[in-house]
Amino acid sequence: MKDRRQWGVGAGVLVLAAVLALGALDIPSAAGYAGVGPNFLPWVVAGGLAVCGVLLLREAFAAARAGAQAPTPPGPVCWRGLGWVSAGLLLNALLVTRLGFVLGCTVLFVCAARGFRLARGGGAPARTVALDTLVGVSLSAPAYWIFTKALGLTLPGLTATGWI
Amino acid sequence: MELWQQLLHGFATAATPINLVWAFVGCLIGTAVGVLPGIGPALAVAMLLPITTHVEATASMIMFAGIYYGAMYGGSTTSILLNTPGETGTMVTAMEGNLMAKHGRAGAALATAALGSFVAGTVATALVTLFAPGIAEYALRFGPPEYFALMMLAFVTVSAVLGQSTLRGLTSLFLGLALGLVGIDQITGSARYTLGVPELVDGIEVVLVAVGLFAVGEAMYGVLYEGRPSETRNRMSSIWMTRSDWRRSIPAWLRGTGLGFPFGTIPAGGTEIPTFLSYALEKRLSRHKEEFGTVGAIEGVAGPEAANNATVTAAMVPLLTLGIPTSTTAAIILSAFQNYGIQPGPTLFQTSATLVWALIASLYIGNVMLLVLNLPLVGLWVKLLNIPRPQLYAGILVFAALGVYGMRQSAFDLFLLFAIGLLGLAMRRFDFPTAPVIVGMILGPMAEAQMRNALSIGEGRWSVFFERPLAATILVVCLVVLVLPRVLRGRARSALQAAG
Numbered sequence: 001m002k003d004r005r006q007w008g009v010g011a012g013v014l015v016l017a018a019v020l021a022l023g024a025l026d027i028p029s030a031a032g033y034a035g036v037g038p039n040f041l042p043w044v045v046a047g048g049l050a051v052c053g054v055l056l057l058r059e060a061f062a063a064a065r066a067g068a069q070a071p072t073p074p075g076p077v078c079w080r081g082l083g084w085v086s087a088g089l090l091l092n093a094l095l096v097t098r099l100g101f102v103l104g105c106t107v108l109f110v111c112a113a114r115g116f117r118l119a120r121g122g123g124a125p126a127r128t129v130a131l132d133t134l135v136g137v138s139l140s141a142p143a144y145w146i147f148t149k150a151l152g153l154t155l156p157g158l159t160a161t162g163w164i
Numbered sequence: 165m166e167l168w169q170q171l172l173h174g175f176a177t178a179a180t181p182i183n184l185v186w187a188f189v190g191c192l193i194g195t196a197v198g199v200l201p202g203i204g205p206a207l208a209v210a211m212l213l214p215i216t217t218h219v220e221a222t223a224s225m226i227m228f229a230g231i232y233y234g235a236m237y238g239g240s241t242t243s244i245l246l247n248t249p250g251e252t253g254t255m256v257t258a259m260e261g262n263l264m265a266k267h268g269r270a271g272a273a274l275a276t277a278a279l280g281s282f283v284a285g286t287v288a289t290a291l292v293t294l295f296a297p298g299i300a301e302y303a304l305r306f307g308p309p310e311y312f313a314l315m316m317l318a319f320v321t322v323s324a325v326l327g328q329s330t331l332r333g334l335t336s337l338f339l340g341l342a343l344g345l346v347g348i349d350q351i352t353g354s355a356r357y358t359l360g361v362p363e364l365v366d367g368i369e370v371v372l373v374a375v376g377l378f379a380v381g382e383a384m385y386g387v388l389y390e391g392r393p394s395e396t397r398n399r400m401s402s403i404w405m406t407r408s409d410w411r412r413s414i415p416a417w418l419r420g421t422g423l424g425f426p427f428g429t430i431p432a433g434g435t436e437i438p439t440f441l442s443y444a445l446e447k448r449l450s451r452h453k454e455e456f457g458t459v460g461a462i463e464g465v466a467g468p469e470a471a472n473n474a475t476v477t478a479a480m481v482p483l484l485t486l487g488i489p490t491s492t493t494a495a496i497i498l499s500a501f502q503n504y505g506i507q508p509g510p511t512l513f514q515t516s517a518t519l520v521w522a523l524i525a526s527l528y529i530g531n532v533m534l535l536v537l538n539l540p541l542v543g544l545w546v547k548l549l550n551i552p553r554p555q556l557y558a559g560i561l562v563f564a565a566l567g568v569y570g571m572r573q574s575a576f577d578l579f580l581l582f583a584i585g586l587l588g589l590a591m592r593r594f595d596f597p598t599a600p601v602i603v604g605m606i607l608g609p610m611a612e613a614q615m616r617n618a619l620s621i622g623e624g625r626w627s628v629f630f631e632r633p634l635a636a637t638i639l640v641v642c643l644v645v646l647v648l649p650r651v652l653r654g655r656a657r658s659a660l661q662a663a664g
Contacts, residue, residue, distance in 0.1 A: 009594050013335060020342055020357075028354050034616040035624025038349035041612045042356060045341045052335040059331065081387040085561070086582065089380065092565055093578030101569070108565060109558045112383070116554035119387045135555055140562055147214065147570060154573060155566075 010056035017049035084115030100158030109136030174521030190227035194234020205235030206492040214570030216503040240277040256468035264460030284470035288477035300485040303510040308618035313638035315611040340604020379564040381588015413466040420470030428478025442471035
């Protein structure tokens with residue numbers, strides 16, 4: 001099982017090389033004086049990745065034959081925690097232009113904090129969520145103000161006042 | 165004589181109240197960032213890059229330099245007290261310094277680290293002042309073949325040196341080169357790998373990838389695998405070094421500086437080699453060998469910490485004179501320069517003399533500020549560690565999103581950030597080093613342009629790289645860097661077999 005993952009890494013690198021090579025077919029080869037055109041480096045990179053992929057597979061094969069154990073992760077795996085962190089990042093990306101920066105980032109903060117609490121074996125009672133929301137707002141709002149008011153950067157807001 | 169005049173001019177610019185404030189802010193943020201586990205200087209600079217659109221170049225460069233230095237000081241604090249090195253350069257400090265802390269000598273370890281950093285930083289800055297202009301003048305004679313060869317050297321050393329295996333390092337490097345391909349080709353203007361997505365035509369921001377790999381990837385790894393950390397903190401003792409501590413530290417600081425500086429100036433990437441070399445040297449020279457690895461020897465903290473800082477400072481030489489970043493943070497500072505339309509390189513000392521000399525002067529000032537900030541305030545910095553992990557990491561993610569969104573105001577970049585985060589998680593899980601990705605992304609397009617220009621000069625003949633002695637020499641060195649470790653390892657193996 002463990003070794004199959006190492007195989008997967010090599011195979012993934014090979015797939016990536018193939019995708020790059022496929023894309024390189026579409027790049028013009030007009031070379032000019034140099035003798036190499038814009039499609040030269042893409043082919044080099046695709047080739048390099050292919051070689052790396054093959055060597056990684058060989059390494060995995062050798063390790064499997066030697067009966068070596070692939071490195072194990074350091075602790076218990078918490079997919080739910082990762083799910084919450086991912087949800088926070090994706091929700092923020094989806095909502096930032098609609099809800100504004102402050103609220104979007106608060107959503108991110110609350111989701112991510114919840115993910116980490118789950119990973120530590122903690123729950124998320126209403127009180128913690130409320131606290132996280134408060135911390136999230138008091139972190140993203142001043143950051144928003146510093147960047148928009150003091151540095152003149154445009155970040156999306158919920159209202160036209162530029163404070164939320 | 166001219167040199168001193170320009171340095172004095174630099175001090176005049178750097179010492180204006182507003183620039184002093186920027187330097188102070190940089191040192192403050194840098195130290196805070198260094199103390200907090202999980203955030204390194206590269207990430208901190210990356211998150212603050214959006215300010216380049218609104219702050220004047222000199223001011224922001226002064227601030228970035230402060231962050232860069234400050235993070236090094238802060239990193240040693242956590243390494244010593246918590247045994248959590250923020251980046252590879254402080255690993256040795258963590259080994260020996262944490263042992264000292266466990267045996268009640270945290271104060272002396274912290275003091276020797278801070279003072280050693282100060283000594284190394286100041287000496288190295290003086291060396292930068294003396295040598296950088298000369299190197300820049302010499303580098304003006306470099307043509308595209310020499311530049312291409314230098315970049316190959318950077319590629320090879322970075323991927324061979326970082327991480328456990330050369331194969332994994334090279335894979336990371338190619339991954340970075342692939343990411344760097346996305347966008348418009350610099351020479352002919354044809355689009356590559358844009359998949360019809362308008363956001364991809366401008367290419368992928370290096371900073372986005374750095375933040376994605378370092379911050380988001382780290383956070384994802386942390387939540388997935390390291391939910392329950394077992395950190396024990398050591399109590400602070402007084403920051404007072406005994407006379408014997410001083411006697412043992414001072415030569416170690418100087419030796420560390422001497423080792424670290426040359427490593428920073430060559431495009432060989434990373435602080436690992438000089439810090440480990442310094443550690444080995446101190447162990448060999450020490451009269452207290454029994455303390456190494458048991459109760460913690462003060463030389464083992466003083467030397468590597470000085471080497472670390474000297475390397476970091478010396479990295480300014482290739483960055484300013486050749487435009488080649490030898491560390492991830494230097495790479496991100498390079499992209500900050502590019503945001504201002506300034507290309508670091510041999511001509512920088514002529515075209516942006518005020519900026520360069522103000523930056524160099526601010527390195528001297530920053531070092532003093534950091535010493536003042538660090539010695540008395542260590543207790544305060546350690547309080548930062550009381551922030552609970554869920555909120556710390558959630559906060560890091562918020563700032564990562566802020567930095568990435570702020571650069572281009574594009575929600576697409578936030579999705580991309582998530583994807584790169586997943587990549588970072590996978591790389592961390594399967595032991596692929598992430599720094600070569602960044603180096604590949606930054607140097608890839610530059611190397612490609614230099615290569616094609618060189619080939620144009622040679623009218624398409626590849627021999628152009630071997631006809632010029634300097635370029636040929638550097639390329640041979642590349643080969644040696646790749647081959648030599650294998651040969652040595654093979655020899656050691658056969659020697660072992662012969663013995664066994």
